[in-house]
Amino acid sequence: MHSRFAAVLLLLGIVDIAQAIEWRVDASHSSLDFEFTYEGEAFPGTFSQFAPKIAFDPATATGQFDVSIDLGSSSTDDSEWDSYLHGSNFFAVKNAPIARYRAERFETTAEGYVAHGELSLRGKTQPVDLRFIWAGDPSESVLEGEASLQRLDFDVGGGEWADDETVGATVIVRTRLLLMAQ
C-alpha cells in the first residue's frame, strides 16, 4: 500500500522525486560489469567509468536512477577485443560515447525491487528492467542489480557479428553500488 500511496503522491506532484533519499556512490567500491557469450561461453567485461545518480527510498520503492556509462571505458581481458567493443560495429564510441540508463518507476518483488527504466545506447532507447536487492541502513546501503538485454535491440554487434552464432544476443549487465546517504 505504501508504494501505491507514494505513487499517487508522485503523480499528483505532491512529493518531488528529488525528495527521495539521495545517495552518494562510493565509486571505488562500486562496479558495473557486463557479460556476453562467445560460442556459448561467458565472456565477461567491465565498465571502469560510470556515474550513477541514485535517489531511492527502499521503504516506499520510490526514487530516480540516472546512470551515465562511459562506453569507451568498457574492457575485457583482451585489448584487441576491446577495440572491437569500442569500434563501429559494437558501441561506436566515436559517435555516442555515453550510454544512459534512467528509471523513475519501481516495484517491489519477492526478492527485492525492479526498476522499469530505459536505456539509451547507440542512439536507441529501449525499456530495460533492472532487478535489484537493497541492503543496509539509512546511512550506508548496497544495491546489487542485474539486467538482461538484447544487444541487437540497440544495434550492438552489427556487421559480421549480427548473427548470434558466435556472440550471443543476450547480454547480462550486473552492478553493485556502495551508497552513502547524503
Add this chain to the structure above:
Amino acid sequence: MSLKNTTQNWGSVARLLHWSTAVLIIATAIIGLTMEDIDVPTVYKLHKSLGLTVLLLVAARLIWRLLDRRPAYPSGMPKLQQWISSSAHGFLYVSMIAMPMSGWIMNSAGKRPLPLEWFGLFPVPAISGPNPDLRHLAHEVHEIGFYIAAALLAVHVLAALKHHFVDRDHTLSGMTPGVQPLPPKE
C-alpha cells in the same frame, strides 16, 4: 645488376627480398607498438596481414638462399668476425620466423579467437585450438622476441654503417641500390 648474386654483390632478387622485408618489418613493428592505443580493429588486422606477409617473404628468402650463392665476406675480415656475422644473421632469421609465428599462434590459441584474414582477401586458418597456456607462451615470445629482434636489427644496421664508413668495404653498397663504396682511407 643481375638477378642472381655475384661473389661481390647481392643480385636484384636478394635486394628486393631484403628491402621489402625490411620495410614490412618496420611497419609491422610500429603498428604493433601503437595498435593498443589506436584501439581500432582494422589496425590489428593490418598488423596481422603485414606480419603474415613477412613470414611468406622470409620463406621465399630461405628458398632463394638455398638456390643462390652468397657474396663473399670482405677480404681480410677476421674469421671470428665472420662467425659472429653468420650467427647474427641466423638469429635475425630466427626472429623473422618466431615473431609472425608466435603472433599467428596467439591469434589461434586465444579463448575467443577473432577471424584472421590476409588483407581481408582470404581467411587464414588457425594453427592451434584454444589453449590458454600456449597463448600465454606465444604472447611472451612475441613480446620478449620483439626486444631481441629490435636489438638484432640495431646491431645489423650499425654493423652495415660501420662496414661502410669505417671499413669502407662493399657490405652496405652491395645490398643498397644507389650506394657506392667509399674510397679507401689515406
